[in-house]
Amino acid sequence: MSFINEDISKRQKQSHEKYDKLIGKTGYIAPDEHLWEDILSAIVLRKPVLLKGPTGAGKTKLAESISALFKQPMQSINCSVDLDAEALLGFKTLVQRDGQSVIEFVEGPVVTAMKKGHFLYIDEINMAKAETLPILHSALDHRRMMTNPFTGEVIEAHPDFGVISAINEGYIGTAPMNEALKNRFIAYPIPYLTGQQLAELWNREFPDAEKELKTFMLNLAEDLMKQVENGLLSEEAASIRSLLDATALAQYMDPIRAVQYAIAEKLDDESERDLFMDLANTWKK
Numbered sequence: 238m239s240f241i242n243e244d245i246s247k248r249q250k251q252s253h254e255k256y257d258k259l260i261g262k263t264g265y266i267a268p269d270e271h272l273w274e275d276i277l278s279a280i281v282l283r284k285p286v287l288l289k290g291p292t293g294a295g296k297t298k299l300a301e302s303i304s305a306l307f308k309q310p311m312q313s314i315n316c317s318v319d320l321d322a323e324a325l326l327g328f329k330t331l332v333q334r335d336g337q338s339v340i341e342f343v344e345g346p347v348v349t350a351m352k353k354g355h356f357l358y359i360d361e362i363n364m365a366k367a368e369t370l371p372i373l374h375s376a377l378d379h380r381r382m383m384t385n386p387f388t389g390e391v392i393e394a395h396p397d398f399g400v401i402s403a404i405n406e407g408y409i410g411t412a413p414m415n416e417a418l419k420n421r422f423i424a425y426p427i428p429y430l431t432g433q434q435l436a437e438l439w440n441r442e443f444p445d446a447e448k449e450l451k452t453f454m455l456n457l458a459e460d461l462m463k464q465v466e467n468g469l470l471s472e473e474a475a476s477i478r479s480l481l482d483a484t485a486l487a488q489y490m491d492p493i494r495a496v497q498y499a500i501a502e503k504l505d506d507e508s509e510r511d512l513f514m515d516l517a518n519t520w521k522k
């Protein structure tokens with residue numbers, strides 16, 4: 238779409254000198270023909286994007302791929318209950334200059350991203366304490382600015398500043414996201430890949446693996462997703478990350494042991510582990 242392409246080529250021309258290492262690598266494969274462009278539309282419109290999906294579904298990979306496409310660095314924040322305003326905005330420190338001690342402010346990821354026009358990736362956004370993130374509200378809405386409480390500086394966001402967040406709903410340790418915070422985002426469901434796209438990912442990641450092994454893993458993956466849909470297995474049993482790990486291991490050991498270590502042993506429930514191993518053994522025959 239031309240309005241996306243125009244913005245991409247404009248941004249690609251910018252130089253980010255010392256931040257080059259923060260530009261992500263490409264490689265996300267979209268589950269359908271629309272998702273990728275629909276997300277890019279929000280990015281180009283400067284709307285904060287929220288990626289909702291289970292663990293190992295490619296949310297971080299997607300954010301990195303956006304950074305790669307625009308050739309625009311990405312500052313990252315991992316949310317936890319310990320996340321505080323200093324971790325977001327930066328902190329004051331004493332430095333020696335010309336034999337004198339002076340207080341300097343070391344800019345954190347949010348301030349850097351806003352000033353330099355980087356992407357800000359906020360991972361596990363629902364892991365943060367409810368009182369921590371409202372400081373970002375003015376940066377996330379039409380105002381695109383904030384006052385740094387540590388310095389009093391009013392920061393206006395660079396035109397290319399963009400926010401991508403990821404959320405793993407319903408996981409232990411996560412709280413529902415604050416409504417006013419959530420309201421500032423355009424939200425996209427990020428599912429596990431299936432079918433042709435899943436096969437494409439496997440062919441790309443394991444070009445030299447035996448066909449039989451790939452077929453086993455892809456069949457198992459599809460079956461796992463069905464069992465997840467039926468409520469018989471928890472969602473992470475079908476995690477693409479774990480399935481990729483299992484395939485990597487299986488090139489050096491029996492695939493049944495590989496899936497046991499990469500997937501089954503991480504399931505909390507014994508009956509789920511048994512069901513999983515039964516499925517794996519069925520497909521291996």
Ligand SMILES: Nc1ncnc2c1ncn2[C@@H]1O[C@H](COP(=O)(O)OP(=O)(O)OP(=O)(O)O)[C@@H](O)[C@H]1O
Nearest residue numbers: 264265266291292293294295296297298430477478
């Ligand atoms: N659609 C996809 N396209 C490309 N790679 C994918 C896709 N889905 C999963 N992967 C691969 O699976 C692994 C896990 O992906 P990623 O780390 O992005 O998941 P995530 O959704 O961020 O998980 P978490 O919620 O645990 O952080 C990576 O190696 C990634 O490349």
Ligand SMILES: [Mg+2]
Nearest residue numbers: 296297360403
């Ligand atoms: Mg991630």
